[in-house]
Amino acid sequence: MLNDSWVEYLLIRATILALQSVGPLSTAYAFSLLLQAFILPTNETSKPLQLIANLLVSVKPLQWYCFAEAAFYVFLRYYRIHLQGEAIHPPLRSKVDRQALFQNVRAEIHDPTRFISGWFRGAEIEEIGRDDLKDYLSWAFWEGRTTAEDEVELEEITKEVEKMIGKRKFKPGRGSVKSIRLTLDHVEMDHRSLLWYSIILLIDTTTHLRLLIYGMRYYCTLPTSFGVFPPRPLALATASGRSPAPKLSYWLRPHTSKTRLPVLYLHGIGVGLHPHVEFLHQLDAKLNANTPPNDQVGIMCIEILQISSRLTHSILDRSEFLTQLTQVLDQHDFKRLVLLSHSYGSVLSTHMLTDDAMAARVAATLMVDPVTILLHMPDVAYNFTARAPTHANEWQLWYFASKDPGTAHTLGRHFFWSQNVLWRERIMELVDRGMRLTASLSSRDLIVDTEAVGRYLVNHEIPDPVLLKDKKANQEHMELEVASKKKKEKREVGEAWKVRKFGGKGLEVLWWEDLDHAQVFDQAGSRAKLVDVLVEYSRSS
Structure with a gap:
């Protein structure tokens, strides 16, 4: 950035x-x-x-x-x-599952007013119509597919939200603002020229050649070779073989070690693997320099062309992605692995971690700039899709990521928040089973509220509900509790979690001061630290 x-x-x-x-x-x-x-x-x-x-x-x-x-x-x-075609939504939840999802969200809302305002693009509560609120809740918990039979339940949830807001009231009927509803809203894209795609073609070709020079092997598919624009002249010509999965192409550094685990990398939105070639080469060198041929650690990089400034087929849904990824991992005997993801790649890694069979393969995880933790909060959706750019990094994100046709379609028709959110409860469940997980967070991240994510992971800072009959007493108690908690944090905890050294155990956070989203890959020191984490995970998992 x-x-x-x-x-x-x-x-x-x-x-x-x-x-x-x-x-x-x-x-x-x-x-x-x-x-x-x-x-x-x-x-x-x-x-x-x-x-x-x-x-x-x-x-x-x-x-x-x-x-x-x-x-x-x-x-x-x-x-x-x-691009405006309707999304193919996953099956609707049962009422029991839907109520459980609502309670999960409710339990993790610190400020209900800020929460609702964020999902309504920063609007004041008084500007939001009650029917608009119901539209938002219908999208959030039914994906916009409520029927007459759901009206009673929808009304109950609406009343619960009104109670959470307190004294401030929503307008009757419709208001003057609309909420963010990613999979239902108009897909906003900006025109791309042939000149731009010619640049992408050059970047793709250069990346391809560099990865080949660094010893990676390419496994192609017909859709990712021919069904993509701009064309990929080297895709078939230099392929080491065909992918066993019909729509998942990938790069592979073969794995031969019997004592160390391979690494699987899922990249984020941008121009594919181009920004990470040197990082991957550095990781390969640290893992495999001065080791015999029978003790080489493999590195697999899945290509996600739908978020790489290309025009191609739609991204795989959660179920199909897991099925095809399993085929790829089985083909190369990746029974256990270290999972690395960056930004949007955390969506795919979340699909893996929330699937018991796939999660059993993952010994350790490094999530760099993850967008799926606290995804139920409005920050990621607003910052990526609704915020009007003002600063240089925001304009860069707006044009080269948010408004890219492929990325806009992926987020607007294939991004189902309740499938993509990674709850701390699930993280701790996996950690208790022996998985180690590190989140790499940058202080100036323009997409993710990294301060909140870090505190959520390390301290699980969720205020407990205070049940007092007297409303005034309840409010006073809440204010005193918040003030006391802040003083206690400043006195006892402070910012210790930000400077805590990596220990390679359980749940950990790497905090990068004064870095923005993705800048951790740009600096030699931070890049080397990520490599050290992966080397440790590969060696001792």
Whole structure:
């Protein structure tokens, strides 16, 4: 991520403006050429075929390029409409499961007013209509598929939320603001040009070659080789074999060690593995330098092209992802492994950790910039999809991630929060079974409320409900308890968890002061620390 300086701000704004202008300017220029050729011919007796022939003969290379950009611009206008198709939702929960989910969320809300306001894009409670609140709750717990039979239950949950809010009241009927409902809202994307995808093609090719040079092997599939734009000329030409999974391609450093565990990496949103090639090479060197051929630690990197600035098939749903990943892991005998994920990759790692069969394979986990912990809070959804950018890093996130067509479609039609959230209860259950888990958090993360995530993981800071009959006494008691708790934390606990050294046991947090989302991979010191964690996990798990 960029830092918040004027130079970087001006650079990112100029870059975005230039990339956004390619399609419209090319279309306008192409239209003007057609206008000159067909609408304003100097020879009134010219026939259409003759006009076309004359135009083709006279067109220069730059003009052909503008025609291509114009055609692609028109195509993406249609593609925007295509992205609005309805999401294929997972099966609805039973009433018992739905009530349990609501109670889980309710128990972990520190500030109900801030919680609701965040999901309504920062609006005041008085601006929110009661019917709008019910629409949000319908999405949150029914995925927008409530029926007449669900109205009684929906009304009960609505009243519970009103009790949580207290004195402040929602407007009757509809208000002036709408909530964030990812899988139901309009999918917002920004146009991409052929020039941009040419850059992606170059990045993909360079990344491919670098990984080959570093000893990685590529396992392709037909959809990830041919069913993707921009094209991937090296995908089949340099593949070591076909993936056993029909829609999961991956890179592999073969695993031969009998005493150490391999590493599985799930990357985040961006341009694929390109930003992490040196990190992976550094990890490989630390794991396998000066070791014999029969004691090499494998590294597997799954390609997630849907969030890598590509146009391709839809991302696999949770069930299909787990099925196909199992096929890949079985093919290479990854019976036990160390799991590494970054940002959106934590969604896929959460799918693994919440599945008992798959979680049994995971000996240890390192989650870098995870977005699934406290996912029921509005921070991640608001910061990634609804926040108006103002700073350089926010503009970078907005254009190159949030508004990318593939990423926007993945988040808008395939991101089901209740499937993707990783509860602390589940983490502690896995830790009690022997799994070790480290979360790497950065203080300036522009997507995740890392301070809250760190305290949630380490101290499980959830206020216990105080049940007093007298409302005034209850309020006073709550205020005193909060003030007392803050003083106690400052006096006894403070920021100790942020500076605690990595011990390789149980649940731990790595805290990076003054780093933003993904910047942990940019600096040699922080990158080396992540490598040390993975080496320790591989060796002693």
